[in-house]
Amino acid sequence: MSAASSHLLICSCEKTMPLDAQAIGRGCAGRITQANQLCGLELERFKQALVDGAPITVACTQEAPLFREVAENFPQAQLTFVNIRETGGWSNDAAAAGPKAAALIAAADEDMPPISLVTLESNGVALIYGRDEIAIEAAQRLADRLDITVLLTRPGDVTPRRINEFPVVKGTIRNARGHLGRFELDIDDYALPLPSSRAKLVFGPARDGATSSCELILDLSGGVPMFPAHDLRPGYLRADPRDRAAVERAVADAGGLVGTFDKPRYIHFEESLCAHSRSGITGCTRCLDLCPTGAITPNGDSVVIDANVCAGCGSCASVCPTGAASYSLPSADALMRRLRALLQTYRKAGGSNAVVLFHDGEHGDDMIDALARFGAGLPANVLPLRVNEVTQLGAENIAAVFAYGGAGVAVLARARPRHDILGLCVSSRPTIRTNSASSSMQRPLASRRKSRPALFHAARNVACLRPHSVNSTSLPPSPSMWCRWLPAHRSAA
Ligand code: SF4
Numbered sequence: 001m002s003a004a005s006s007h008l009l010i011c012s013c014e015k016t017m018p019l020d021a022q023a024i025g026r027g028c029a030g031r032i033t034q035a036n037q038l039c040g041l042e043l044e045r046f047k048q049a050l051v052d053g054a055p056i057t058v059a060c061t062q063e064a065p066l067f068r069e070v071a072e073n074f075p076q077a078q079l080t081f082v083n084i085r086e087t088g089g090w091s092n093d094a095a096a097a098g099p100k101a102a103a104l105i106a107a108a109d110e111d112m113p114p115i116s117l118v119t120l121e122s123n124g125v126a127l128i129y130g131r132d133e134i135a136i137e138a139a140q141r142l143a144d145r146l147d148i149t150v151l152l153t154r155p156g157d158v159t160p161r162r163i164n165e166f167p168v169v170k171g172t173i174r175n176a177r178g179h180l181g182r183f184e185l186d187i188d189d190y191a192l193p194l195p196s197s198r199a200k201l202v203f204g205p206a207r208d209g210a211t212s213s214c215e216l217i218l219d220l221s222g223g224v225p226m227f228p229a230h231d232l233r234p235g236y237l238r239a240d241p242r243d244r245a246a247v248e249r250a251v252a253d254a255g256g257l258v259g260t261f262d263k264p265r266y267i268h269f270e271e272s273l274c275a276h277s278r279s280g281i282t283g284c285t286r287c288l289d290l291c292p293t294g295a296i297t298p299n300g301d302s303v304v305i306d307a308n309v310c311a312g313c314g315s316c317a318s319v320c321p322t323g324a325a326s327y328s329l330p331s332a333d334a335l336m337r338r339l340r341a342l343l344q345t346y347r348k349a350g351g352s353n354a355v356v357l358f359h360d361g362e363h364g365d366d367m368i369d370a371l372a373r374f375g376a377g378l379p380a381n382v383l384p385l386r387v388n389e390v391t392q393l394g395a396e397n398i399a400a401v402f403a404y405g406g407a408g409v410a411v412l413a414r415a416r417p418r419h420d421i422l423g424l425c426v427s428s429r430p431t432i433r434t435n436s437a438s439s440s441m442q443r444p445l446a447s448r449r450k451s452r453p454a455l456f457h458a459a460r461n462v463a464c465l466r467p468h469s470v471n472s473t474s475l476p477p478s479p480s481m482w483c484r485w486l487p488a489h490r491s492a493a
């Protein structure tokens, strides 16, 4: 977006937060209109901006659906929404949050490249894997929506059904590969039931090494999961058969897995840059060692990444030494541009001592929102920056914060991370430590928890680091010299 020709609409949300238009004006080019209730009494100002035709940035995300609806008659309208309320205005530090608001607006105005998608397709060919009647009951409930086969592993006494609406066979899955739309299974002890089974299912002669395929798997066997990071494998649903509620949820989810499903292509891979192997000598296995889903496999001199299986943690990209694997949501280049706009605008608007708080969209947004509504809000110098997964961050992102003039970095992770955060520690070592792992790395931060402000009490896993000295125009000599742990309240001082 051309900042100089854009129209920025900022709103005090019914005067619940101060608007420092001067600071925002110092940081952001273009025309600025102030309002106190832009979504209601002053909606005309938004409509007038639409008529004017310049790209519009609205500093409100809560009412974005309303503004989009109003803009429906202006198909050429370029709209950007940015939250400066929960992230800055609703804070004990709100009076000083003008430079932060300018920074957040500038960062939001940076164009992000479109996301490439992969499509998974399922016609509903399902395997229900279990031990007993629970699997058969689940199959009966799904039979009108899915094409079902029930595979019973080491079954006990199972009463035959009067009418065979779906096949029930015996077997134990030895190996499973694939994803929603294309699973392949190796099965041992495979046998068909005798049609004359009377009081209980009786199976014929069994054989090992059978193969089968299906498009989704509902695993009610109560055994070991078929996949690493099984809850991230598209098309694989698993529930403990003793937990009726979990079985209900899994059955409901399975019923919805028919159709086409798009997911982002999280990783861009440049095979020519991969240092996995040359002349039969293994050079690098970093991504192979860290990938939680098994999406990466060796492929001669390089590796191959299955985008259908990849769950988007970004660990591979964060540890890849050559850039062969890079994150796409957004691309490294786009994230750097956003980071640069954030920090340079903050300084231009008069801010100092910036701490960039990286967070994700679900947990991180919720935490920041809760802190603004029920707590003290974020400090004025803490600049939240949402990424897809905090595990996508690499050392280059941390270094960039300091290169662009930041004074510190904090990472807001989940108490129970969706993805292993080991990659975050590896890629940024020794600059990032976390208190979620059971390693010794947790101790320095955990021991300081009492001295941290509300946000850092609320978020059990926060990494905070800071350079010994910051020079906004050049990088300090080495990471180990420019970063060390500090309690967050000192970063915010
Ligand atoms: S982003 Fe995560 S899940 Fe995907 S290939 Fe890389 S390490 Fe594996």
Ligand code: SF4
Pocket (backbone or CB within 6 Å): 273, 274, 275, 276, 284, 285, 286, 287, 288, 302, 303, 316, 319, 320, 321, 322, 323, 324, 325
């Ligand atoms: S981490 Fe990078 S260079 Fe190493 S094997 Fe994986 S893709 Fe190749």
